[in-house]
Structures are given as structure tokens and as C-alpha cells.
Amino acid sequence: MIVIIKKGTIEVTTCNTCGCKFSYEKEDVKNGDTDNYKRWKEYVVCPQCSCEVIIKQTR
Numbered sequence: 001m002i003v004i005i006k007k008g009t010i011e012v013t014t015c016n017t018c019g020c021k022f023s024y025e026k027e028d029v030k031n032g033d034t035d036n037y038k039r040w041k042e043y044v045v046c047p048q049c050s051c052e053v054i055i056k057q058t059r
């Protein structure tokens with residue numbers, strides 16, 4: 001029987017700015033405020049163009 005000892009945390013996303021597809025782990029996700037101070041966002045930095053790629057964002 002195959003059992004997962006530890007679940008993988010690597011995820012893949014695509015940068016909307018340059019189209020770069022890259023993988024990231026939880027450690028790479030950063031938190032930040034958006035222009036509206038009541039909101040926050042989770043993002044990773046694109047390795048190719050250094051743009052912020054939003055993973056999650058409050059409305």
C-alpha cells in the first residue's frame with residue numbers, strides 16, 4: 001500500500017505579466033497590503049520578471 005508520508009507543498013502558477021510558469025513552495029509566498037488598507041494579498045515574486053503574482057487576495 002502506498003502512503004503519503006508528507007504531502008508535497010510545491011505548487012505551480014503562471015505569471016500574468018510575462019507568461020512564465022514556475023513552481024513555488026509555501027515559504028516563497030509573501031503577505032502584503034494592497035492599496036486598500038483593509039485588504040491583504042498573498043503573492044510570490046516571478047523569477048523571470050520580478051512581478052508580483054497574486055495567489056490569494058481579499059475582496
Ligand SMILES: [Zn+2]
Pocket residue numbers: 015016017018019020046047048049050051
Ligand atoms: Zn513574470
